[in-house]
Amino acid sequence: MSTPPLRRSELATPATNERMFAKAAASDADLVFLDLEDAVAPALREEARGKAVRALNDFDWGTTTRAVRINSIHTEWAYGDIIEVVEGARENLDTLIVPKATAARDVWWVDVLLTQIEERIGLGKRIRLEVLIEDVAGVAHAEEIATASDRLDAVIFGAGDLSVSQGARVDTNFRPREPYPGDFWYYARMRVLTAARIAGIAAIDAPYPDFRDPEGYEQDARAAASLGFNGKWAIHPSQIETANRVFRPTDAEIERARRNLAAYRAAEADGLGATSVDGQLVDAAHVKLAEQVLGAAGPHVSRGK
Template sequence: MTETAAPRRIRRSELATPASNERMFAKAAASQADLVFLDLEDAVAPANREEARGKAVRAFNDYDWGTTVRALRMNGIDTRWAYGDVIEVLSGARENLDVIIVPKVTSARDVWWVDTLLTQVEGTLGITKPVRLEVLIEDVAGVANAEEIATSSSRLDALIFGAGDLSVSQHARVDTNFEPRDEYPGDFWHYARMKVLTAARIGGLLAIDAPYPDFRNAAGYERAARHAAALGFDGKWAIHPSQIEIANDVFSPSEDEIRRAKRNLEAYRDAQARGLGATSVDGQLVDAAHVKLAEAILAQVRL
């Protein structure tokens, strides 16, 4: 598969919410995040993970989520909780569960395991709306196998770059915001980000950037989001509701981008009508490549 266009869905912001904390559910459901995931993994103490499944089911069933995508981050497939997370939450939430996020994916085999289990549970329950998948690339093996992972399942919507566990896997010397402790020339995570982004585009998937733990630093979050957006990422995780609006703004086309796209498209079509393969707008060349970019921006606006 060599698709380069992202699917027709939108994930500018993905809000993390602990599945064990019922006080946060109403606010999460009412947020403006494109996707909210209830987290059964790192945000929940091991002793509480099985109990948290029931809380997640009630949240999916009892709250009005509007157009927000309802997701669950399960535990890794190498843990004792993985199969129970899928079976219990899907059995309880049924069509109210849209997406499962699979953490610490290192190979296509990991995705196949979840895909196969979902197929079995959906068939048993008579669920006709397949659960979609997003996977976290947060291990050196996952980075190395990113392209294989991105093309491993028709359920996949997105690859997510995770800097936290990758720091451990890589033995990186970073602070609690996953930034290098010592001076480093350029973006410390550029290679991993580009591997995830490139693999996502090969698979026709969305690419989601890593969380920014320093949630009180709005300027830092925006700076990181704009950096990821410039590379081509489609959205970013939010670990606090205050980050949602920033992500939604950064990963949406600006008014200037929209105006420029419309103007370039109109000028190119006019040139084509006159038998020309290219034209200029404000002294800059506009050819077929610029048309594709303009069409992509306008398609995102329609979404």
């Protein structure tokens, strides 16, 4: 199973807000997506496509993954979003984000259309996909959605629309209005996370709408990271640093992973299947955990010998 790409932070940027493009391109987000869906008024969604294409073509995005969130495939805009954005941006587009996926067929539909466009225009790369699971049907079919296409890099837990689909009584940060014992979204989060792990792709946590509450955002991020999520949406640039920090292993975790790997390799060279570090067992399971930690730390982190 390959290591999922770094997706610690995914910054949402409305495709109609041209003043935000330069700042988004220069940000430290692992991925920036230009939004054609919920952040855009219906009357402006077709016009927003051209603005997204110009932003992708005209700005230097550095190493940031360049993405566009299309409209749901159940709307009148989806096919036009895909055709106009892919044909307009070409190699300057890395990923499409598909919202409100309810079944594998939703991903399949986008995959087939992308394949046809790529072949027709002779695109020299494959456009990747990320999928939002934000509906009760999507939660129920999370595994089949996550494994529907080899284009998929991540599945994203969306609490906002899921609140509506579920009929949940929550506040504007999608937290329960009444006292609730534990994580209100634990079941849905774990369905999304489990599906991602089965598919060998990243799992991204939901946005936190109140960007003036950094403590609340960090609390949400730490809870998701503890479960195993790879990153979290940011609806404001001020949230990027927190996401990058929370979803990156600490220096102590990285150092421990390196030591465990080095000790295990040395033991392995002596014909042993396990060893100890600081009085604690290190076996094959700990090696896998160490490799996962170092993978999450980024490609610049050495795994040692």
